[in-house]
Amino acid sequence: xxxxxxxxxxxxxxxxxxxxxxxxxxxxxxxxxxxxxxxxxxxxxxxxxxxxxxxxxxxxxxxxxxxxxxxxxxxxxxxxxxxxxxxxxxxxxxxxxxxxxxxxxxxxxxxxxxxxxxxxxxxxxxxxxxxxxxxxxxxxxxxxxxxxxxxxxxxxxxxxxxxxxxxxxxxxxxxxxxxxxxxxxxxxxxxxxxxxxxxxxxxxxxxxxxxxxxxxxxxxxxxxxxxxxxxxxxxxxxxxxxxxxxxxxxxxxxxxxxx
Amino acid sequence: xxxxxxxxxxxxxxxxxxxxxxxxxxxxxxxxxxxxxxxxxxxxxxxxxxxxxxxxxxxxxxxxxxxxxxxxxxxxxxxxxxxxxxxxxxxxxxxxxxxxxxxxxxxxxxxxxxxxxxxxxxxxxxxxxxxxxxxxxxxxxxxxxxxxxxxxxxxxxxxxxxxxxxxxxxxxxxxxxxxxxxxxxxxxxxxxxxxxxxxxxxxxxxxxxxxxxxxxxxxxxxxxxxxxxxxxxxxxxxxxxxxxxxxxxxxxxxxxxxx
Numbered sequence: 001x002x003x004x005x006x007x008x009x010x011x012x013x014x015x016x017x018x019x020x021x022x023x024x025x026x027x028x029x030x031x032x033x034x035x036x037x038x039x040x041x042x043x044x045x046x047x048x049x050x051x052x053x054x055x056x057x058x059x060x061x062x063x064x065x066x067x068x069x070x071x072x073x074x075x076x077x078x079x080x081x082x083x084x085x086x087x088x089x090x091x092x093x094x095x096x097x098x099x100x101x102x103x104x105x106x107x108x109x110x111x112x113x114x115x116x117x118x119x120x121x122x123x124x125x126x127x128x129x130x131x132x133x134x135x136x137x138x139x140x141x142x143x144x145x146x147x148x149x150x151x152x153x154x155x156x157x158x159x160x161x162x163x164x165x166x167x168x169x170x171x172x173x174x175x176x177x178x179x180x181x182x183x184x185x186x187x188x189x190x191x192x193x194x195x196x197x198x199x200x201x202x203x204x205x206x207x208x209x210x211x212x213x214x215x216x217x218x219x220x221x222x223x224x225x226x227x228x229x230x231x232x233x234x235x236x237x238x239x240x241x242x243x244x245x246x247x248x249x250x251x252x253x254x255x256x257x258x259x
Numbered sequence: 260x261x262x263x264x265x266x267x268x269x270x271x272x273x274x275x276x277x278x279x280x281x282x283x284x285x286x287x288x289x290x291x292x293x294x295x296x297x298x299x300x301x302x303x304x305x306x307x308x309x310x311x312x313x314x315x316x317x318x319x320x321x322x323x324x325x326x327x328x329x330x331x332x333x334x335x336x337x338x339x340x341x342x343x344x345x346x347x348x349x350x351x352x353x354x355x356x357x358x359x360x361x362x363x364x365x366x367x368x369x370x371x372x373x374x375x376x377x378x379x380x381x382x383x384x385x386x387x388x389x390x391x392x393x394x395x396x397x398x399x400x401x402x403x404x405x406x407x408x409x410x411x412x413x414x415x416x417x418x419x420x421x422x423x424x425x426x427x428x429x430x431x432x433x434x435x436x437x438x439x440x441x442x443x444x445x446x447x448x449x450x451x452x453x454x455x456x457x458x459x460x461x462x463x464x465x466x467x468x469x470x471x472x473x474x475x476x477x478x479x480x481x482x483x484x485x486x487x488x489x490x491x492x493x494x495x496x497x498x499x500x501x502x503x504x505x506x507x508x509x510x511x512x513x514x515x516x517x518x
Binding site for chain 2: 038041042045046048049050057060062063070148150151
């Protein structure tokens with residue numbers, strides 16, 4: 001469909017593409033977007049520094065800037081995503097296709113790594129990715145592990161789960177550990193109850209997937225965490241991407257991998 | 260001398276220890292200290308996010324806090340270092356043993372990793388550390404590589420240099436790559452001129468060391484960078500540790516290593 005990020009940016013800008021980004025511009029890192037006013041941006045940046053597994057930063061833009069000069073030069077974060085969500089006082093008030101008229105000089109944009117990036121190397125290493133096999137969304141869960149709070153922001157870590165055959169769990173660790181910028185190695189392997197997950201068949205976000213005999217549930221920190229934590233503290237104003245409608249950077253997956 | 264960080268903190272607090280910290284509390288991570296008012300702290304934190312090799316953050320404290328709850332619970336950053344420097348409008352105005360009377364509710368403290376931490380594993384792996392052999396300070400150089408700027412902060416990366424026998428250079432890379440929180444792998448191996456260093460025998464900071472036949476100069480990003488960059492932009496108020504008089508955390512070196 002769209003092979004290059006630049007083509008996708010243009011299609012979003014012109015209102016031609018308004019759907020999810022999974023599978024588009026393969027090989028390029030996709031990112032979660034969080035936009036906050038400067039008054040909340042320092043607390044949020046320190047939150048990311050303290051919680052790099054759930055909130056791995058790909059880029060933090062200059063205050064008031066909408067062009068990601070480091071990870072997507074030429075793009076415009078006000079128009080180049082398929083869909084946005086606007087929150088006021090912690091409530092979702094709008095979903096829209098562009099945010100040009102909402103822009104303010106005091107807004108700071110955060111691009112946060114997305115685990116889509118490590119699913120390609122997982123598949124390449126012969127590991128199953130169940131929600132891709134099932135054609136559904138990855139199951140995600142709120143946990144009993146709290147993020148280290150920062151200023152006004154506090155809340156639980158959200159995790160995603162992929163069932164992995166026991167003899168391949170170590171491989172799943174080493175493959176994903178190479179990608180700390182997109183959540184990296186798992187945060188928990190095995191017993192869901194230890195994370196406070198009562199029923200692994202009933203995720204808080206996304207869809208349930210079957211765990212086959214001989215498979216272990218493996219949990220990775222999830223990019224839903226920063227939005228969940230930010231919303232819990234009800235910031236006066238926040239803009240994010242709409243779920244699944246990510247920003248696609250012009251950075252190759254391999255460029256953000258550890259050597 | 261002082262085996263435990265807690266004993267050193269107390270000795271500093273009581274004015275009993277006022278000298279450099281090299282070799283004290285062996286095995287515990289030592290840190291550079293930068294304290295800035297909140298108005299400059301966001302630009303500085305974003306600078307660190309963009310330049311993790313020269314500015315690897317161990318902890319960013321809550322605004323107004325002086326206890327590093329994550330890396331040194333029980334310590335007081337106002338008293339528990341042997342010596343401090345106070346800068347006003349980019350000029351060094353005082354060196355003193357404690358900063359209690361200068362404390363303000365809007366100050367944000369940054370603890371930044373120090374390459375002292377990876378010299379122990381270098382030695383353990385059989386690699387020479389020339390400035391330790393010579394009993395002098397490590398040679399450091401301003402380079403022609405600019406940090407990615409952030410808001411008011413911009414300036415060159417400073418590097419430290421250790422001569423390594425050619426057949427051990429790869430080992431020096433792998434040993435230090437395990438410690439991204441204290442500058443990690445080298446940023447440059449070989450030709451000093453490519454970094455804009457005219458004469459490797461005349462460092463900008465620290466002391467010169469001999470490079471023996473068959474040795475390659477290996478350059479690591481250096482913790483002097485954040486102070487040099489911050490000073491270049493002349494912040495109204497900044498406090499740092501005095502050179503060599505580091506803050507010793509209660510985190511073990513191995514705790515901040517990659518597995």
